[in-house]
Amino acid sequence: MDQPEGSQLMRPAREVGLIGYGAYVPRFRLPASEVARVWTEGASALPIQEKAVAGLDEDVATMSIEAARNTMARAGIDPTEIRAVWVGSESHPYAVKPTSTIVAEALGAVPNTQAADWQFACKAGTEAVQAAMGFVGSGMARYALAIGMDTAQGRPGDALEYTAGAGGAAFLIGPAEEALAVIEGSYSFVTDTPDFWRRPHEKYPEHGQRFTGEPAYFKHVTTAAQRLLEFTHTTPADYAHAIFHQPNVKFPQRAGKLLGFANEQIEAGLLVGEIGNTYAGSAMIGLTAVLDAAKPGDRILLVSFGSGAGSDAFALRCTPVLAERQGRAPKTRDYIARRTEIDYATYARLRGKLVME
Amino acid sequence: MEISRHWRLQQQRYGLVGEVCPHCDIKIFPPRDVCPNCAGEAKTLFQFSGRGEVYSYTTIYEPPEGFEGNAPYTVAIVKLEEGPMVTAQLTDVDNNRVSIGMPVEMVTRKLREDGKRGMLIYGYKFRPVWSHQSANQLAA
Ligand SMILES: [Zn+2]
Numbered sequence: 001m002d003q004p005e006g007s008q009l010m011r012p013a014r015e016v017g018l019i020g021y022g023a024y025v026p027r028f029r030l031p032a033s034e035v036a037r038v039w040t041e042g043a044s045a046l047p048i049q050e051k052a053v054a055g056l057d058e059d060v061a062t063m064s065i066e067a068a069r070n071t072m073a074r075a076g077i078d079p080t081e082i083r084a085v086w087v088g089s090e091s092h093p094y095a096v097k098p099t100s101t102i103v104a105e106a107l108g109a110v111p112n113t114q115a116a117d118w119q120f121a122c123k124a125g126t127e128a129v130q131a132a133m134g135f136v137g138s139g140m141a142r143y144a145l146a147i148g149m150d151t152a153q154g155r156p157g158d159a160l161e162y163t164a165g166a167g168g169a170a171f172l173i174g175p176a177e178e179a180l181a182v183i184e185g186s187y188s189f190v191t192d193t194p195d196f197w198r199r200p201h202e203k204y205p206e207h208g209q210r211f212t213g214e215p216a217y218f219k220h221v222t223t224a225a226q227r228l229l230e231f232t233h234t235t236p237a238d239y240a241h242a243i244f245h246q247p248n249v250k251f252p253q254r255a256g257k258l259l260g261f262a263n264e265q266i267e268a269g270l271l272v273g274e275i276g277n278t279y280a281g282s283a284m285i286g287l288t289a290v291l292d293a294a295k296p297g298d299r300i301l302l303v304s305f306g307s308g309a310g311s312d313a314f315a316l317r318c319t320p321v322l323a324e325r326q327g328r329a330p331k332t333r334d335y336i337a338r339r340t341e342i343d344y345a346t347y348a349r350l351r352g353k354l355v356m357e
Numbered sequence: 358m359e360i361s362r363h364w365r366l367q368q369q370r371y372g373l374v375g376e377v378c379p380h381c382d383i384k385i386f387p388p389r390d391v392c393p394n395c396a397g398e399a400k401t402l403f404q405f406s407g408r409g410e411v412y413s414y415t416t417i418y419e420p421p422e423g424f425e426g427n428a429p430y431t432v433a434i435v436k437l438e439e440g441p442m443v444t445a446q447l448t449d450v451d452n453n454r455v456s457i458g459m460p461v462e463m464v465t466r467k468l469r470e471d472g473k474r475g476m477l478i479y480g481y482k483f484r485p486v487w488s489h490q491s492a493n494q495l496a497a
Contacts, residue, residue: 027449055448055449055466056426056427056467057427057446057448057466057467057468057482058466058467059467059477061467061477061479062464062465062466062467062479065371065465066464066465070488093467093477094477102371102479105367105368105371105372106371106372106465106479107372108372108374108404329488330487330488338487
């Protein structure tokens with residue numbers, strides 16, 4: 001069934017959904033108070049409690065592999081059935097050479113698969129989910145894997161250093177009949193907004209300070225959410241859970257409030273206070289925590305945000321098979337509880353901030 | 358190590374893929390195409406579970422070239438639950454918390470970087486059993 005002329009809701013001809021989901025968070029945690037201790041003698045307000053930091057032997061490829069293995073454990077399908085492996089990130093290990101082929105090889109999905117890396121700041125993962133909806137929904141493929149994962153870096157002492165964390169999630173998209181959550185529709189809202197960027201060969205990003213709030217995050221997130229609600233004829237009361245991109249604790253809380261969601265609807269998916277802003281992984285890992293806790297029939301609203309700028313919004317509905325797949329891999333909360341606190345010096349070593357030569 | 362050798366080793370190294378002998382069912386790692394038990398031809402690929410236990414270990418304080426960034430780290434001989442022994446780095450563990458008999462599980466990690474400009478080399482390491490345990494607890 002084609003979409004009617006002029007329709008802005010994205011819904012494939014064949015209904016699709018999530019067959020499996022999986023998260024990854026590295027074990028190290030840097031308390032925001034440590035960043036404040038080093039740079040402001042503890043005087044700055046803390047946007048989060050602590051952030052997750054990748055180990056010396058971890059990067060977006062290895063973290064994606066573990067999230068994808070969790071996803072495949074929940075999906076219970078043969079990896080050779082996958083026809084696309086897509087990784088969205090702004091911290092791909094190579095400047096040129098795909099992360100996706102490394103992940104596909106480790107999963108045993110090669111060679112009969114599409115593979116590609118995606119970019120768009122913090123919404124690189126959700127756009128891969130939309131593309132997977134198209135691949136599966138058109139009948140071109142039965143299964144497609146979409147990953148959002150980052151090991152984001154902020155300039156030492158910058159506001160972003162408190163929050164730039166590591167982690168993310170993977171989703172296997174497939175036919176709705178096999179799904180643990182059906183995707184009822186998606187909507188994207190993008191404009192050319194210069195709130196945050198990083199030029200080639202620069203290690204750390206630049207941002208437009210106060211410009212990042214109203215015209216960037218709030219405008220895109222709330223518009224995308226509102227229009228999706230309108231197009232799907234739903235209201236906030238219809239949703240058990242809502243997840244918004246999480247650069248800090250306050251932004252998603254306020255976005256939820258502006259849209260008419262209660263705190264209880266956003267708390268299961270609000271992880272930034274404990275793991276930091278995981279960029280392309282941020283909204284997606286929030287969804288994994290919600291799926292761990294959700295019940296069949298629950299509706300879930302997911303809205304990402306990527307600087308530059310845009311939001312992808314999704315309406316999902318959980319099915320009865322969710323309950324039997326939840327326990328097949330570690331829960332996102334298990335990863336958050338697996339925690340080794342580090343100081344700023346160890347963080348500086350782990351993140352390559354020490355000059356060795 | 359030259360690029361072509363890294364490439365040939367990828368499948369076994371990313372996912373712990375070995376072989377199973379079609380004659381006596383012995384599991385083989387690393388793959389060698391000939392069964393060490395019955396000397397028959399053994400080319401059937403076998404995906405190991407990744408579970409095993411620490412058989413012996415040593416902590417490296419003065420690492421070989423290319424591994425300096427990771428030191429100190431612990432290298433272990435791991436006895437896989439299917440039988441074979443593999444030598445690998447341990448990860449996600451404090452060096453003073455390793456013990457003989459410790460249950461471990463395979464993860465794929467970055468083994469080393471070939472300098473600032475060269476390839477990134479990925480492969481299996483082992484960490485204290487965590488994910489299978491927590492998944493089983495949830496299922497129970
Ligand atoms: Zn044999």
